[in-house]
Amino acid sequence: MAANYPALIDxxxxxxxxxxxxxxxxxxxxxxxxxxxxxxxxxxxxxxPAATAxxxxxxxxxxxxxxxxxxxxxxxxxxxxxxxxxxxxxxxLSLQRMNRVREIDPLDMTMAIEAGVTLKAAQFAAEDAxxxxxxxxxxxxxxxxxxxxxxxxxxxxTVRYGNARDLVLGLEVxxxxxxxxxxxxxxxxxxxxYCLRQLFxxxxxxxxxxxxxxxxxxxxPREVEVALCAVASPEAALALFQACREHDPAAIQAFExxxxxGMALVERFIPDAKPPVAAPATDYVLLELATPRRGAGLRxxxxxxxxxxxxxxxxxxxxxxxxxxxxxxxxKLREEHSxxxxxxxxxxxxxxxxxxxxxPELIRRATDVCERLVPxxxxxxxxxxxxxxxxxxLVQPEGADPAAFMARDHELMDAVNEVVRDLDGSxxxxxxxxxxxxxxxxxxxxxxxxxxxxxxxxxLDPGGLLNPGKLLP
Numbered sequence: 097m098a099a100n101y102p103a104l105i106d107x108x109x110x111x112x113x114x115x116x117x118x119x120x121x122x123x124x125x126x127x128x129x130x131x132x133x134x135x136x137x138x139x140x141x142x143x144x145p146a147a148t149a150x151x152x153x154x155x156x157x158x159x160x161x162x163x164x165x166x167x168x169x170x171x172x173x174x175x176x177x178x179x180x181x182x183x184x185x186x187x188x189l190s191l192q193r194m195n196r197v198r199e200i201d202p203l204d205m206t207m208a209i210e211a212g213v214t215l216k217a218a219q220f221a222a223e224d225a226x227x228x229x230x231x232x233x234x235x236x237x238x239x240x241x242x243x244x245x246x247x248x249x250x251x252x253x254t255v256r257y258g259n260a261r262d263l264v265l266g267l268e269v270x271x272x273x274x275x276x277x278x279x280x281x282x283x284x285x286x287x288x289x290y291c292l293r294q295l296f297x298x299x300x301x302x303x304x305x306x307x308x309x310x311x312x313x314x315x316x317p318r319e320v321e322v323a324l325c326a327v328a329s330p331e332a333a334l335a336l337f338q339a340c341r342e343h344d345p346a347a348i349q350a351f352e353x354x355x356x357x358g359m360a361l362v363e364r365f366i367p368d369a370k371p372p373v374a375a376p377a378t379d380y381v382l383l384e385l386a387t388p389r390r391g392a393g394l395r396x397x398x399x400x401x402x403x404x405x406x407x408x409x410x411x412x413x414x415x416x417x418x419x420x421x422x423x424x425x426x427x428k429l430r431e432e433h434s435x436x437x438x439x440x441x442x443x444x445x446x447x448x449x450x451x452x453x454x455x456p457e458l459i460r461r462a463t464d465v466c467e468r469l470v471p472x473x474x475x476x477x478x479x480x481x482x483x484x485x486x487x488x489x490l491v492q493p494e495g496a497d498p499a500a501f502m503a504r505d506h507e508l509m510d511a512v513n514e515v516v517r518d519l520d521g522s523x524x525x526x527x528x529x530x531x532x533x534x535x536x537x538x539x540x541x542x543x544x545x546x547x548x549x550x551x552x553x554x555x556l557d558p559g560g561l562l563n564p565g566k567l568l569p
Contacts, residue, residue: 104161105141111153116193118142127188130179131172131235132438132445135531137180139166139188146193148268148276148307155305156274158187164561165189167301169243170214172235174445175530177247177300177566186564191242194307200225205313206265206282211242211306218311227313230257232350234431242306248298250526252350252384252430255482257314259526261297266310269296272303272557282310295552300528301563303556315388317349321398322384322423325405326377326413330456333381333481335410337452340383343401347394350384351482352430353455358437358476359429361491365439366432372425373413381481382430433478437491440474442498444505446488446512450521455481461515462488469511470504472496485525488512506535534569 109117118124119141129136143165145151158165164186168178180186194212201207202225209218215229215236222229233239233251245267249260257263266281279293296304327333333353340348356378362369371380385394398416405411417423437443450458463475472493479487490508492501513523513536523536537546546568553560553568 100161101140101163104157104163107157108141108143108154111157112143112145112150116144116146116150118144124188127168127171127190128180130176132174132176135176135179137182137186138184139180139186140184142188142190144190144193148194148270151189151191151194151270151305151307152274152276154189155270155272159273159559159561162559162561163187164564165305166563167191167242167246167305169211169240169246170235170238172239172243173247173530174447174527175524175532177528177530177563178243179531181565189305191240191305191307194242197221198308200227200313201282202227202313204282205315207311207313208280208282208308209241209311210308211240213241215239215241215244222313223316225313226316228316229263229311230314231260231263234434241309241311245297245306245309246299246301247528248526250480250483250485252352252480254480254485254526255351256349261294263312264293264297264309265312267293267296267306268308269304269306272559272562276307277304280308280310298528300530300567302553302567303562305562317386318388318390319392319394320349320384320386320423321394322382322417322426323398323402324371324373324415324426324429325381325383325402325411326371326373326375327379327381327411328377329379330459332410333379334453334456335408336381336383336405337482339401339405339408339410340385344385344397347385347387347397348383348482349386350382350480352382352479353481353486354380354382354430354433354478355459355476356380357474358433358478358489361436361440361474361476362429362432365436366428369428369432371429372415372422375413377412382426430478433476433487434489437476437489441492441496442501443476443492444490444502444508445527446490446509446523447485447525447527448488448512448516448521448523449483449485449525450516450519452481452484454519454521455484455486458486458488458515458519458521462512465511465515466490466508469508470501484521509533529567531566534565534567537567537569
């Protein structure tokens, strides 16, 4: 820790007040470990500004002192995106006190919202205005808007509404020198130069601190139908997706694939989680259809779609939810996949994407290579088949040493990624790069692309003080 840190902390405390800074190790400890427990660091202080002006002052003071800042939202990153270093030299900048919904306009269908609002709270606020904020991810109860946008989260409804960046109309950002860029425009058309907001969405806090955003809203669905389908193979799951698109592509809100191995872990480790089909299946699909039209007849249309799929041998069994509680129970089977794997032991996570048509080949080839590398490994592919994003997670063999298994994480990730590369995919679909995967960037994004990223970083943050060690190698 630099010699001037105590004086800097005193100045920060004067600016933020007693509730705006945490420096007791007992208070800072929860901010120093990531959700997956891959990284555990130290910090001299957690800075908790409550307004954009306070964020700007914090950034100015830290820039002047040469003190690195690690922006943190809900700390739900799968790749150590908000992990602090072990030397205690980095401050945590928490946006959790900036938690106001500033405005909702149901006519313009926009929401102005601060970075510390959780995604779930934002969804509820939109619902109260009879609108829909369609972004939905497993960690939405904890994940905050600033982090969701900084990582360009994808989630369950990408197949219909796109990623986080597709929902952003405007941003308010504190730049690395403490300047505030007020780009909180709610225009659906604005062709005036570079699209700066998209520079910060997905930048993982390395170019600026997102403090507020204007997001697109949509009409709230009037009919929603959810079904859990047992299918015989990933190829059958893909065939069902194609059948849904042929039937009514505009109605597809989510199309999620789950393997039998993953479902078995959920049933084993998550209380009251059991697939409502007659017998265990090798593969499953969670299908959600929705429409804002009243009287659209979505239920009979879904029944006919599934009946036809069964006649064609695509679907072996299916259950359609009869109530909101049953819809939630079916979604729980999907949402608890990560938690079930966490309880099953150490796991290596691959957040990968390939063209939708290549998903079955990805699952089969990656499973084969991993089972040859580590006999007994439990391959648990699941995720967003509708947009080609599969979480190809690998759980340690039963009874194996967790540390020894995790020591092979790069070997396993690289093996999976070789399959992904051969299928023209990406090694990171929605989780980002964080601290875990910068070493992959030169091989995947080298040359002119990585050079451009480095030049942008150097231009905006020449001191390299914002979220150091993340995204760029």
